[in-house]
Amino acid sequence: MQDSDDGESSSSSDSYLKEDLPSTVEASLEKLGLKNKVSMVISGDITPKNTFGKTLLVVADKRLLTFYPEEQNDPLVNISLDEIENIETRKYVGNSSLLVRSNGRNIEVLRFTSIVRPKIESLIRKLESYSLGLQSAIVRGNSHAVGMFQEEQRRCPKCGRVIPPWLSNCPVCMSKRKVISRLLGYNRPHIRLAAAGFLLAVLFTFLNLLPPYLMKILIDDAIMSGNISLLIWLVTTLVAVYLLRALSTSGRSYLLGKLGQKIIVDLRRKLYEHLQVLSLSFYDKNETGRIMSRVMSDTERVQYFLTWGVQQLFMDVMVVAFISVILFTLNWQLALIVLTPTPVLILGMKLFSRKIHGIYHKAWRKWADLSAILADTVPGVTVVKAFSQEDREISKFRNKTSELYEVNVKISFLEGLFFPLVGFVMTLGAVGVWWFGGRQILSGTLTLGVLTAFISYTWQFYEPIGRLSNLTSILLRASTSAERIFEVFDTRPDVRDSSKAIELPQLQGRIRFEDVSFAYETGETVLKNINLEILPGQRIGLVGPSGAGKTTLAKLILRFYDPTSSKITIDGYDLREVKQESLRRQIGIVLQEPFLFKGSIAENIAYGQEGAPPEKIIEAAKAANIHDFVLSLPEGYDTDVGERGHRLSGGEKQRVSIARALLKDPRILILDEATSSVDTETESLIQEALDRLMKNRTSIIIAHRLSTLKNADKIVVIDHGEIVEEGPHENLIQRGGLYARLCRMQAALTVVAAR
Amino acid sequence: MSTKSLTTRILEPNVMSIFKDESGDLRLRIKGESEHRIQRILRVFPITMPWNYIVFKDAEDKEIGVLRNVNELDSESARVLKEELEKIYFIPRITKIYDIKEEFGVLVWKTETDKGPRRFDVINRREVKKISRDRILIKDGDGNLYDIPDFRKLDQRSLILLDSVI
Numbered sequence: 001m002q003d004s005d006d007g008e009s010s011s012s013s014d015s016y017l018k019e020d021l022p023s024t025v026e027a028s029l030e031k032l033g034l035k036n037k038v039s040m041v042i043s044g045d046i047t048p049k050n051t052f053g054k055t056l057l058v059v060a061d062k063r064l065l066t067f068y069p070e071e072q073n074d075p076l077v078n079i080s081l082d083e084i085e086n087i088e089t090r091k092y093v094g095n096s097s098l099l100v101r102s103n104g105r106n107i108e109v110l111r112f113t114s115i116v117r118p119k120i121e122s123l124i125r126k127l128e129s130y131s132l133g134l135q136s137a138i139v140r141g142n143s144h145a146v147g148m149f150q151e152e153q154r155r156c157p158k159c160g161r162v163i164p165p166w167l168s169n170c171p172v173c174m175s176k177r178k179v180i181s182r183l184l185g186y187n188r189p190h191i192r193l194a195a196a197g198f199l200l201a202v203l204f205t206f207l208n209l210l211p212p213y214l215m216k217i218l219i220d221d222a223i224m225s226g227n228i229s230l231l232i233w234l235v236t237t238l239v240a241v242y243l244l245r246a247l248s249t250s251g252r253s254y255l256l257g258k259l260g261q262k263i264i265v266d267l268r269r270k271l272y273e274h275l276q277v278l279s280l281s282f283y284d285k286n287e288t289g290r291i292m293s294r295v296m297s298d299t300e301r302v303q304y305f306l307t308w309g310v311q312q313l314f315m316d317v318m319v320v321a322f323i324s325v326i327l328f329t330l331n332w333q334l335a336l337i338v339l340t341p342t343p344v345l346i347l348g349m350k351l352f353s354r355k356i357h358g359i360y361h362k363a364w365r366k367w368a369d370l371s372a373i374l375a376d377t378v379p380g381v382t383v384v385k386a387f388s389q390e391d392r393e394i395s396k397f398r399n400k401t402s403e404l405y406e407v408n409v410k411i412s413f414l415e416g417l418f419f420p421l422v423g424f425v426m427t428l429g430a431v432g433v434w435w436f437g438g439r440q441i442l443s444g445t446l447t448l449g450v451l452t453a454f455i456s457y458t459w460q461f462y463e464p465i466g467r468l469s470n471l472t473s474i475l476l477r478a479s480t481s482a483e484r485i486f487e488v489f490d491t492r493p494d495v496r497d498s499s500k501a502i503e504l505p506q507l508q509g510r511i512r513f514e515d516v517s518f519a520y521e522t523g524e525t526v527l528k529n530i531n532l533e534i535l536p537g538q539r540i541g542l543v544g545p546s547g548a549g550k551t552t553l554a555k556l557i558l559r560f561y562d563p564t565s566s567k568i569t570i571d572g573y574d575l576r577e578v579k580q581e582s583l584r585r586q587i588g589i590v591l592q593e594p595f596l597f598k599g600s601i602a603e604n605i606a607y608g609q610e611g612a613p614p615e616k617i618i619e620a621a622k623a624a625n626i627h628d629f630v631l632s633l634p635e636g637y638d639t640d641v642g643e644r645g646h647r648l649s650g651g652e653k654q655r656v657s658i659a660r661a662l663l664k665d666p667r668i669l670i671l672d673e674a675t676s677s678v679d680t681e682t683e684s685l686i687q688e689a690l691d692r693l694m695k696n697r698t699s700i701i702i703a704h705r706l707s708t709l710k711n712a713d714k715i716v717v718i719d720h721g722e723i724v725e726e727g728p729h730e731n732l733i734q735r736g737g738l739y740a741r742l743c744r745m746q747a748a749l750t751v752v753a754a755r
Numbered sequence: 756m757s758t759k760s761l762t763t764r765i766l767e768p769n770v771m772s773i774f775k776d777e778s779g780d781l782r783l784r785i786k787g788e789s790e791h792r793i794q795r796i797l798r799v800f801p802i803t804m805p806w807n808y809i810v811f812k813d814a815e816d817k818e819i820g821v822l823r824n825v826n827e828l829d830s831e832s833a834r835v836l837k838e839e840l841e842k843i844y845f846i847p848r849i850t851k852i853y854d855i856k857e858e859f860g861v862l863v864w865k866t867e868t869d870k871g872p873r874r875f876d877v878i879n880r881r882e883v884k885k886i887s888r889d890r891i892l893i894k895d896g897d898g899n900l901y902d903i904p905d906f907r908k909l910d911q912r913s914l915i916l917l918d919s920v921i
Contacts, residue, residue, distance in 0.1 A: 638803050
């Protein structure tokens with residue numbers, strides 16, 4: 001994939017595919033004279049006796065050996081790599097087996113569970129490249145041919161764990177503290193807003209501390225000594241304090257709200273921009289729903305933490321500190337009494353939040369279950385009724401509602417128990433203050449004013465303590481969301497323009513697959529040793545059973561993925577060495593499920609061709625057999641197609657997408673099952689449109705209906721990722737292979753349908 | 756189908772004239788060609804370019820060609836064509852909004868348009884569409900269209916009412 005850090009990655013790859021050997025096996029290898037020539041060691045985890053246990057596969061000096069060290073020292077299998085005709089894995093339930101074909105015989109080499117699978121896939125790829133003469137691959141344990149697995153072997157320098165290939169940082173070593181500090185970085189561009197909000201928060205905290213103190217002066221100095229002017233002064237001050245407090249609150253709300261929106265807009269934009277840059281493989285791995293929740297709700301949660309959460313935290317700490325100081329200066333004995341319930345409070349809060357967190361989660365899951373039932377049965381009501389399963393569905397729903405009921409009752413119980421209890425503990429503190437304070441008043445060492453102020457401060461003190469004891473869970477929630485967001489940011493696109501990438505000139509359209517293999521990141525090999533040459537202007541039909549790898553092959557031409565080994569060239573240019581944009585600009589694609597975006601028909605035809613003259617749009621629509629239909633709509637080409645084009649029928653959408661491809665005027669055209677989801681009448685309209693589209697272009701047609709391929713110059717039959725037949729229609733029919741069989745089957749089906 | 760021409764003929768405004776004959780039919784005369792009785796005229800882009808790209812169809816409903824810009828015609832032809840288009844595409848422009856009330860999810864609009872006062876019901880909020888920065892297009896429950904070419908130019912009260920639904 002890239003050629004950086006060759007030395008480093010080869011060493012890490014060594015440790016990946018070269019595990020330690022037990023001494024018995026080493027001894028046995030010594031006997032065979034292979035000890036110092038070991039290049040790969042992989043352990044399997046299922047023994048020949050069909051139990052869990054260690055077996056070993058060793059590659060040494062062009063030989064493949066397996067050991068079962070618990071039972072015997074000599075190798076179970078010992079064959080030369082040159083004798084191997086084929087190597088493959090067979091997937092069973094809960095385990096897989098590595099099979100080698102040699103001298104016409106299948107030998108089971110190793111059995112393993114899916115944990116070992118990536119290593120085995122990697123091994124196979126290396127052995128395959130070996131058999132193709134790429135000996136260096138096996139000796140050095142590294143080469144361009146296995147570039148993809150080179151990335152899989154990156155390890156975290158700190159903890160030694162393998163870093164998933166789609167991440168740039170080790171997810172484990174990305175500590176919570178680092179996440180939070182990275183998160184706080186998002187406040188930086190808006191530092192002025194944040195600072196202003198913070199100042200107001202400080203002001204608010206300070207103002208909140210004043211009233212109890214004023215109360216003390218009121219009782220001790222104004223009331224007790226009958227000082228009316230002081231009373232007036234105090235009342236006015238109190239009004240001013242409350243007014244200022246209200247003003248600072250509203251100012252802070254506004255500032256923080258604005259800050260929050262700025263942060264969230266920032267985050268969402270950046271996320272979306274990054275999502276657009278990411279390769280298709282990212283989308284293979286992540287469901288739409290999960291991606292959407294990252295952009296929508298995770299950003300929201302992070303934003304809330306960054307604004308309100310952080311400030312509340314500071315304020316709480318400040319309040320606790322200030323009040324402690326005040327309490328101790330007023331009367332240190334009473335202050336100690338105030339502090340006594342604090343440990344109980346902190347502990348209780350911690351226990352409670354731990355307990356309730358699990359239950360909240362459970363309630364949420366039950367809630368989700370309930371909506372899942374609705375989402376299932378409401379659209380499926382026809383089936384429910386047809387099978388008279390109403391009662392069954394009712395009882396299912398009934399069960400789920402009672403489960404939800406139970407959880408919610410439990411929540412009510414716990415909350416009902418805990419909060420009054422906390423209140424009680426806090427009153428104990430306050431009552432203690434009354435008791436000791438009261439005695440001090442009686443003995444004349446304390447004034448009533450101080451006691452009143454004390455009690456007010458006590459209440460103000462417990463509240464932030466409760467919140468702060470919950471701090472870890474707040475931080476945890478924020479950092480989890482933040483991690484999910486950062487995970488996207490840290491994902492690097494697999495397919496990138498190299499720094500030396502050149503602009504692809506106007507193409508002729510000669511496509512060459514030079515012994516291309518491709519595997520998705522799960523390790524499953526999809527295409528094997530594809531050799532294919534497509535000449536400029538040729539029409540190629542790609543045929544084969546579902547899952548044979550036809551669409552993947554097309555995606556490789558668009559460079560949505562890079563081949564795992566070898567290369568694809570167009571007009572002699574290696575796809576990896578040209579700018580993606582300049583490549584894709586010259587390739588048109590029509591898919592089975594045409595995708596239209598919300599907007600007018602004209603906008604959809606001109607997608608990617610902004611500023612295309614209206615005449616061209618009309619011409620493309622005419623060639624796509626959609627012009628007359630569009631004109632018949634009251635809003636003509638300005639008709640809004642709705643989200644995903646839902647206002648148009650399947651055939652109409654397809655023709656719009658053909659018009660789109662026509663307007664793009666690409667040199668290479670890929671049609672992926674373009675006619676398979678429409679009725680026969682529309683099909684002829686579409687077929688006609690497609691024929692116009694394909695004229696003078698290199699076209700690759702993937703089709704299930706083989707009748708649509710009769711005009712193809714060459715038909716390529718793919719099965720299990722390999723090209724099994726190739727040639728014009730008549731030749732393949734005569735040959736009587738897979739293609740002929742598929743044709744016969746379809747002809748038979750047509751006859752059945754005609755009856 | 757395939758006999759149809761795929762290219763679009765662009766009609767030259769300086770060689771054509773449009774007029775109505777005694778029976779009230781629209782006619783198109785192109786210099787050096789026979790005269791066409793026009794069965795239909797269609798806007799290709801009725802919303803975004805109402806005065807550009809007009810398709811003419813003859814008595815057999817065959818496409819004669821496309822006129823790029825109505826205003827390039829001689830003034831009389833332009834007048835006739837515009838009048839006809841205004842008739843075919845009856846899209847009142849809202850100049851003032853008196854009230855928008857929600858009744859059981861239906862928006863009841865009371866407006867003043869360039870074609871006179873109009874009261875209409877919008878069933879789905881999504882039918883009040885902002886199609887560009889300044890422009891709003893509304894489709895009522897019966898499929899009639901209403902246009903607000905620049906909503907920022909509406910009076911304050913109309914704007915406030917409109918703002919509550921977009």
